[in-house]
Amino acid sequence: MKFGAVGLLNTGADLLVFTMLTAAGSNVVTAQIIAYACGMLNSYLLNRSWTFRSNASRSREMPRFILLNLVVLACVTWLLELLHSGAGMSLLTSKLAATGAGMLVNYAGSRFWVFGTRGYSSETRSDAP
Numbered sequence: 001m002k003f004g005a006v007g008l009l010n011t012g013a014d015l016l017v018f019t020m021l022t023a024a025g026s027n028v029v030t031a032q033i034i035a036y037a038c039g040m041l042n043s044y045l046l047n048r049s050w051t052f053r054s055n056a057s058r059s060r061e062m063p064r065f066i067l068l069n070l071v072v073l074a075c076v077t078w079l080l081e082l083l084h085s086g087a088g089m090s091l092l093t094s095k096l097a098a099t100g101a102g103m104l105v106n107y108a109g110s111r112f113w114v115f116g117t118r119g120y121s122s123e124t125r126s127d128a129p
Contacts, residue, residue, distance in 0.1 A: 002050060002051040003047065003051050003107055003110070003111070006042075006043060006046040006047055006050070006051055007043075007103050007106075007107075009042060009046070010039035010040070010042050010043045011039065011099055011103075013035075013038050013039045013042055014035045014036055014038060014039035014099065015035070015095070015099075016035075017031075017034060017035035017038045017039075018031050018032060018035035018095065021034060021035065022091065028080070028081070028084065028091070029077055029081065032073075032076070032077050032080055032095075033073065033077070036069075036073050036076065036077075040069050040073075043069075043106075044062075044065050047110055047115065048061065048115065051110075051115075052110070052111070052115035054115045054116075056115070056116065061114055061115065064113055064114045065110075065114045068106065068109040068110065068113065068114055069106070071105075071109075072102045072105050072106050072109070073102075075101070075102060075105065076098045076099065076101065076102035077098075079094075079097070079098040079101055079102075080094050080095060080098040083097055083098060
């Protein structure tokens with residue numbers, strides 16, 4: 001649930017920046033990269049401190065987080081372009097579909113690789129509220 005709440009905030013920031021940039025005439029791919037970066041910063045801060053309550057060193061997590069998000073960004077950008085330009089879907093529908101797919105990959109990577117919850121969820125940890 002926490003990851004979903006953070007994801008909604010990230011998606012809101014992403015969509016807002018993306019919409020503003022494309023409305024101002026920015027290229028779709030450029031707008032996607034900038035908007036994704038805005039959501040990514042929020043994602044790291046909230047997921048590290050609240051969702052997964054990680055106490056691992058940032059020097060271990062940050063490279064993994066960046067790598068995961070670069071992979072997700074590449075996949076989401078490719079899917080956005082494929083759906084919008086290739087399949088002729090509306091820009092908003094393409095953006096939402098690509099973002100949803102990216103969220104699934106991002107959750108799995110964050111949960112099991114970046115923040116490494118070591119086999120138990122944040123809801124069952126003894127230090128969870």
